[in-house]
Structure formats: C-alpha cells, structure tokens
Amino acid sequence: AKIILLPGDGIGPEVVAAAVRVLQAVEKKFGHSFHFEKQLIGGCSIDASGVALTDSALKACQSADAVLLGAVGGPKWDDPLAKERPEKGLLALRKGLGVFANLRPVKVYPSLVGASPLRPEKLAGVDMVVVRELTGGLYFGKPKCREQIDGRTHAVDTMEYMDDEIRRIVDMAFQLARGRRKKVTSVDKANVLETSRLWRQVTADVAAGYPDVKLENMLVDTAAMRLVSNPAEFDVLVTENMFGDILTDEAAVLSGSMGLLPSASLGSDGPGLYEPIHGSAPDIAGKGIANPIGTILSSAFLLRYSLKLEKEASAIEMAVEKTIASGRLTADLGGTANTTEVTDSILDVL
Amino acid sequence: AKIILLPGDGIGPEVVAAAVRVLQAVEKKFGHSFHFEKQLIGGCSIDASGVALTDSALKACQSADAVLLGAVGGPKWDDPLAKERPEKGLLALRKGLGVFANLRPVKVYPSLVGASPLRPEKLAGVDMVVVRELTGGLYFGKPKCREQIDGRTHAVDTMEYMDDEIRRIVDMAFQLARGRRKKVTSVDKANVLETSRLWRQVTADVAAGYPDVKLENMLVDTAAMRLVSNPAEFDVLVTENMFGDILTDEAAVLSGSMGLLPSASLGSDGPGLYEPIHGSAPDIAGKGIANPIGTILSSAFLLRYSLKLEKEASAIEMAVEKTIASGRLTADLGGTANTTEVTDSILDVL
Ligand SMILES: CC(C)[C@H](C(=O)O)[C@@H](O)C(=O)O
Ligand SMILES: CC(C)[C@H](C(=O)O)[C@@H](O)C(=O)O
Numbered sequence: 001a002k003i004i005l006l007p008g009d010g011i012g013p014e015v016v017a018a019a020v021r022v023l024q025a026v027e028k029k030f031g032h033s034f035h036f037e038k039q040l041i042g043g044c045s046i047d048a049s050g051v052a053l054t055d056s057a058l059k060a061c062q063s064a065d066a067v068l069l070g071a072v073g074g075p076k077w078d079d080p081l082a083k084e085r086p087e088k089g090l091l092a093l094r095k096g097l098g099v100f101a102n103l104r105p106v107k108v109y110p111s112l113v114g115a116s117p118l119r120p121e122k123l124a125g126v127d128m129v130v131v132r133e134l135t136g137g138l139y140f141g142k143p144k145c146r147e148q149i150d151g152r153t154h155a156v157d158t159m160e161y162m163d164d165e166i167r168r169i170v171d172m173a174f175q176l177a178r179g180r181r182k183k184v185t186s187v188d189k190a191n192v193l194e195t196s197r198l199w200r201q202v203t204a205d206v207a208a209g210y211p212d213v214k215l216e217n218m219l220v221d222t223a224a225m226r227l228v229s230n231p232a233e234f235d236v237l238v239t240e241n242m243f244g245d246i247l248t249d250e251a252a253v254l255s256g257s258m259g260l261l262p263s264a265s266l267g268s269d270g271p272g273l274y275e276p277i278h279g280s281a282p283d284i285a286g287k288g289i290a291n292p293i294g295t296i297l298s299s300a301f302l303l304r305y306s307l308k309l310e311k312e313a314s315a316i317e318m319a320v321e322k323t324i325a326s327g328r329l330t331a332d333l334g335g336t337a338n339t340t341e342v343t344d345s346i347l348d349v350l
Numbered sequence: 351a352k353i354i355l356l357p358g359d360g361i362g363p364e365v366v367a368a369a370v371r372v373l374q375a376v377e378k379k380f381g382h383s384f385h386f387e388k389q390l391i392g393g394c395s396i397d398a399s400g401v402a403l404t405d406s407a408l409k410a411c412q413s414a415d416a417v418l419l420g421a422v423g424g425p426k427w428d429d430p431l432a433k434e435r436p437e438k439g440l441l442a443l444r445k446g447l448g449v450f451a452n453l454r455p456v457k458v459y460p461s462l463v464g465a466s467p468l469r470p471e472k473l474a475g476v477d478m479v480v481v482r483e484l485t486g487g488l489y490f491g492k493p494k495c496r497e498q499i500d501g502r503t504h505a506v507d508t509m510e511y512m513d514d515e516i517r518r519i520v521d522m523a524f525q526l527a528r529g530r531r532k533k534v535t536s537v538d539k540a541n542v543l544e545t546s547r548l549w550r551q552v553t554a555d556v557a558a559g560y561p562d563v564k565l566e567n568m569l570v571d572t573a574a575m576r577l578v579s580n581p582a583e584f585d586v587l588v589t590e591n592m593f594g595d596i597l598t599d600e601a602a603v604l605s606g607s608m609g610l611l612p613s614a615s616l617g618s619d620g621p622g623l624y625e626p627i628h629g630s631a632p633d634i635a636g637k638g639i640a641n642p643i644g645t646i647l648s649s650a651f652l653l654r655y656s657l658k659l660e661k662e663a664s665a666i667e668m669a670v671e672k673t674i675a676s677g678r679l680t681a682d683l684g685g686t687a688n689t690t691e692v693t694d695s696i697l698d699v700l
Contacts, residue, residue: 073541081547081551085541087541087542091542117468117469117472117578117579117580118468118469118578119467119468119469122467138509138542138543139542141506144543144544145544146544146547146548149512152512152514153512153548154510154511154512154513155510155511155544155545155547155548155549156491156508156509156510156544156545157508157509157510157543157545158506158508159488159506159507159508159509160504160505160506161504161505162499162502162503162504163502163503163504164502189592189595191423191435191437192441192488192489193488193494193507194494194495194496194505194506194507195505195506195507197431197496198496198503198505199505201431220595220596221595221596221598221599222599224596224597224599225599225600225602225608228467228468228578228600228603229467229603230467242539243596245539245570245571246571246574246593246596248571249572249574249575250574250575250577250578250600252575253575258575
C-alpha cells in the first residue's frame with residue numbers, strides 16, 4: 001500500500017514521524033508492506049515553491065492509497081493579506097481528494113477525566129463522533145471576494161449547498177449511527193439560513209430510510225451550549241463545514257487535550273486523508289514534546305478505513321489506551337514524557 | 351419615557367411581566383414616569399396578522415425610547431418551510447432599529463459556581479462581555495435563496511460586510527474595553543474567509559486609535575475551545591453575527607443558566623432593544639416557573655443605556671445579586687421558587 005506523508009509545518013513533522021514508527025511496527029508485526037512517500041504542504045511548500053500545494057504533490061496524493069498529514073501554518077505565513085497561505089494547501093487537498101466527510105470522534109479516557117475543564121459527572125458516558133461536511137459551504141462557495149463600492153470596501157463569502165452534497169454526508173452519519181447508539185443529531189441554523197432549511201429537509205428525507213435510527217434536529221447555538229452542558233447526549237453529530245469546524249474544536253476540549261484526537265476525511269472512493277485535529281503549535285515546534293497520540297490514532301483510522309486492516313487498527317488503539325492508562329503522558333496532559341517516550345511506550349505495548 | 355413591550359411567545363409574556371413590575375418599582379422609588387405600550391412580535395403576531403412584525407409595531411418601536419422583548423418562537427410555527435417564521439420578526443426589528451451591536455455580558459455569581467458544568471477553578475475570574483455584530487453577515491446578506499439547477503436543488507446564504515459596518519462595532523468593543531480590563535479579543539476565521547480578512551484589517555486599524563487597549567486576534571475554532579478551557583482570559587470579545595450567535599450561547603453555559611443572562615442591542619442613536627438571551631422555552635411556558643432574571647437584568651440595561659439612569663440600573667443589579675445570593679432561585683438553577691417569588695424577592699430588596 002502506498003501512503004503519502006504530508007508532515008507540513010510546526011510540530012507536524014514530529015508527530016508524523018512518530019506515527020510512521022508505529023505504522024512500521026504494524027508492518028513488521030502483521031507482515032504487511034507499506035510504501036511511504038513524503039510531499040510538501042503548507043508553509044514549507046510555499047517556501048519551496050511559492051504555492052501551498054503543488055500539482056505534483058496533489059497528484060501523488062490522488063494516486064496513493066491514503067494520505068497522512070501533520071499540520072499546516074505558522075506565524076511566518078500568517079499575514080491575512082498574503083496571496084498564498086498555508087491553509088490554502090489543506091483546502092485544495094480536501095477538495096482535490098473529494099473527501100467530503102470529516103469524522104472526528106471525541107471520547108474521554110477514564111484516567112484523563114482530571115484533565116478536562118468539565119466536572120467529572122458531566123463526562124460520564126461522553127462518546128460521540130462529529131461528522132463534518134468538508135468540501136462545501138462557506139469554505140468553498142463563490143463569490144468569495146472583495147470589491148470597492150463608492151469608496152467603501154465590501155467583502156463577501158458564500159455559503160452554498162446542493163441537495164446531493166447534503167444527502168451523502170447525512171447518509172454517512174446515519175450509517176455510522178447504526179453501528180453505534182443509533183442517534184443522529186443534525187445541527188443547523190434553519191431559523192435563519194436557507195442552506196440550513198435545505199439541510200433539514202434533506203436530512204428528514206434521509207432519515208426516512210433509517211427507521212431504526214433516531215434523528216434530532218438542533219440549532220447550532222443550542223448545540224454549542226449542550227456540547228458543554230450535556231455532552232453525553234450526543235452519539236453522531238452531523239453538520240456543515242463551518243459549524244463543524246467550530247463545534248469539533250469545542251467538543252475536543254471535553255477530552256482534556258486537542259493533542260489526543262484523530263480525524264479521518266473520506267470520500268465516496270479514492271484515498272482517505274488522516275490528520276490529528278490539533279494545529280501546528282509553533283510555540284512548541286522543534287522541542288520534541290508534542291503529543292503524538294492524535295496522529296498515531298489517525299494512522300489507526302488510515303489502516304481501518306483506507307486499508308481495511310481492522311485488526312491492525314484496533315491493535316494501535318489498544319496500545320494507545322494502555323499507554324494513556326499507564327500515565328506516560330506529554331505536557332499537554334500534565335505529564336513529563338516527550339514525543340519519543342510516549343511513542344516508545346505505545347510501541348512496547350504493540 | 352416611552353417603553354415598548356414585546357412579550358412575544360412562550361415564556362416571553364411571563365418574564366416581561368416580571369420585569370415590568372421591577373421597572374414600575376423603580377418608577378415609584380426614584381420618581382420617574384415610564385409609559386408602557388404593548389405590541390406583538392413573533393408567533394403571536396403571525397397568528398394575529400399573518401406577519402411576524404407589523405409595520406405599525408415596528409414604527410411604534412422606532413419612535414419609542416427603548417424596547418423590551420421577551421422571546422419569540424415555538425413548535426407551532428416551527429415548519430422550516432413556512433413562509434413566515436417568528437424569528438423573521440426579530441430580525442426585522444433588529445434591522446429596523448439599526449441596533450448593530452449586541453452586548454452580552456457573562457459572569458459567574460459566586461453562589462452559583464455549583465450550577466456550572468465547569469470545574470470551579472476554571473470559573474475564577476470569569477467576567478466578559480461578548481459584543482456581537484447584529485445587523486450584517488450571514489443573517490442578512492443577499493442572495494439568500496434556493497434554485498433548481500439541472501434537477502438539483504441549490505441553496506445559498508451570503509456572508510457580507512462593509513468596512514464601516516465592521517469599524518463601528520469594533521470601535522464599540524474598544525470603547526467598552528477601556529472601561530474594563532482593557533483587552534479586546536477579536537474573533538474571526540481569517541485563514542478561510544474573505545469577510546474575516548477584512549474584519550482583521552479594519553480591527554487593526556481601529557486598534558491603532560486605542561494604544562491603551564490590548565488587541566488579540568483569535569480564530570473562531572480556537573475561541574470555541576478557549577471559552578471552555580480558559581474562559582477567564584476574555585474581557586471583551588467582539589465578533590460577527592453568526593459566530594457571535596454560537597459563541598454567546600456557548601459562553602452563557604459558564605454562568606450556570608441561560609435564564610440569568612441579559613442583553614442590550616444598540617445602534618448609533620435611536621431606541622435600544624433589550625432582551626434576555628434565552629429563548630421562548632415552550633416546554634415550561636404558562637407554568638409560571640421561568641427564571642425572570644435575564645429579563646429583569648435586561649431592563650436594568652434599558653435604564654442604563656437608553657434612559658441614562660445609571661443609579662436605577664445599579665439598584666436593580668444589586669437587588670438581583672442579593673436575591674441570587676439568598677438562594678431564592680428558579681428550577682433552572684436547582685431552586686424551588688417560581689417566577690413571582692423570585693421577582694418579589696428582588697422587589698423586596700429594591
Ligand atoms: C486550518 C484550517 C483551514 C482548518 C479548517 O478550518 O478546516 C482547521 O481549523 C481544521 O479544522 O482542520
Ligand atoms: C431566534 C434567533 C433568530 C436569534 C439569533 O440567531 O440571533 C437567537 O438565537 C439569538 O441569539 O438572539
């Protein structure tokens with residue numbers, strides 16, 4: 001299997017290197033053969049070639065079996081007026097791979113309850129997957145531009161959805177819920193947005209095909225509230241791109257650290273894209289202390305969803321769980337271990 | 351002074367009635383004369399006249415000194431495909447009054463720390479005002495429509511801002527911060543949205559006029575995270591309409607109950623609009639158990655901002671604080687008092 005590595009910027013290279021060590025251990029232990037190839041994305045790509053993702057890097061990703069990404073961005077490329085920004089590479093990659101569904105599970109490890117800002121009793125039973133639409137909405141809608149009107153500056157972004165774009169992502173959420181607690185919470189702002197009203201209609205339609213799964217519609221402001229006041233009520237939460245960006249980061253806090261959480265971005269076919277949900281963390285880049293677990297768990301998703309290696313994926317997840325329970329933790333979780341030590345510990349269990 | 355009352359739907363009439371009792375007590379105690387006039391808005395207006403806000407109701411509001419609103423909406427008018435929805439009245443009112451700045455303070459009452467889902471140590475020092483842009487962005491941008499394209503349904507909303515719309519709201523945030531802890535956190539999504547890039551530019555420009563106030567730019571996903579993981583870091587948070595809708599509800603959770611929180615919506619001149627941040631709560635409507643404090647504190651804001659009666663506003667706020675400390679609380683805060691009892695207790699202190 002061919003796996004493209006996109007380490008990116010900041011702590012990206014450190015956490016991707018850690019995940020590669022784990023994937024290589026799986027390769028040996030289970031007798032597989034993975035072929036790794038590195039490509040540039042984000043700020044490092046801008047430095048090298050002027051663009052955040054070259055055509056050839058995108059092509060390499062498109063023809064691979066899966067893509068593992070670290071993180072993009074950093075203060076060096078932060079000028080909001082710059083023509084080329086690191087994030088542009090990430091957005092082009094998502095669009096270019098057609099990965100419309102971003103899956104972000106949030107769970108709370110029993111031994112880490114103390115790391116969460118929420119009261120322990122609020123965390124009991126928290127186990128959700130947020131399914132975020134990833135290739136539509138405000139991120140990609142046109143026009144997205146700026147113009148001068150009578151001496152005033154006017155800026156525009158467009159939130160747009162086609163019914164079929166909604167249908168496929170909501171359908172994926174229902175599929176997922178079937179294998180879980182059979183509840184889908186669809187989040188929109190149907191009392192204000194036309195796209196949300198279409199979203200709600202299509203969702204009702206999809207739900208009719210899943211009589212065994214319970215559908216709840218929730219306004220995005222209410223969801224932002226209930227993710228904190230009552231997080232255990234969520235099983236599968238499905239929502240559009242911008243709302244998903246906000247709500248997944250909010251939900252991530254429950255677990256105690258963004259550094260822990262993986263994500264998988266999937267299309268209807270073609271390679272999947274796997275990345276931790278944390279950013280490039282420029283403040284700790286190069287120090288070797290970043291939490292590698294989000295990326296290591298992303299590589300487990302890669303094995304499960306793109307390579308159909310369920311046993312191998314579970315082995316990584318169990319090794320991570322044991323390591324967390326053993327208290328071998330990086331600084332973001334109050335521990336003293338560095339990236340290598342946490343990875344070593346996971347490899348030991350494996 | 352002429353005050354228009356818009357009780358609206360659900361618990362709206364109950365909480366507005368409670369606030370009127372408090373305003374009448376202030377009238378007597380401080381020797382003022384308030385003239386109250388009721389108008390319809392929301393579902394009750396749709397039932398009466400087919401529209402969520404009649405022209406004559408809007409005109410009455412425009413020519414008043416201030417407007418006190420309860421809440422709008424309810425299951426009866428919830429069909430996302432209905433042509434007229436209760437929220438339309440609220441949006442038309444905000445636009446018609448030109449109240450572009452929605453101020454929502456969030457603080458944690460010491461005696462209510464136990465009602466918050468956050469750990470007590472996270473709540474120490476939480477005291478922020480969210481300044482939400484209220485008459486622009488995704489809520490009002492055009493086109494906002496639906497069309498058929500080759501058998502597919504396409505829905506569009508538009509996020510748009512003019513530089514002057516950004517300037518006036520950010521300026522208000524800096525003004526406010528001057529009288530507080532001198533820190534403004536401007537929240538945007540400048541790595542993806544054109545409107546946010548303009549927002550960030552204009553904000554930098556405004557900030558140059560306030561060298562004594564610290565400006566921090568934060569991405570909306572990061573803000574959603576930090577409002578829970580580190581809420582005490584915020585003093586004045588300013589953001590666009592849709593982000594503000596989501597973040598204010600999230601922040602409201604910190605205080606222990608949405609029922610507690612007031613808001614003021616202000617323009618550059620003309621009457622202000624005052625409303626609790628909670629909704630119409632159809633599940634408890636008519637039972638006389640709604641928490642009146644959000645609306646009573648909104649009436650204090652009305653006195654402060656529209657009638658310039660600072661002493662009177664403070665008197666209400668102190669009476670509310672004493673009542674909360676006394677433990678006379680409605681069910682949303684774990685108490686057993688009803689709406690009338692809590693209001694009586696506030697009137698007693700007054
Ligand atoms: C880097 C940024 C463009 C990206 C997004 O907004 O999608 C990130 O926040 C994420 O959630 O993956
Ligand atoms: C009722 C709804 C239109 C409104 C909004 O989204 O502004 C409400 O959620 C609020 O925050 O005041």
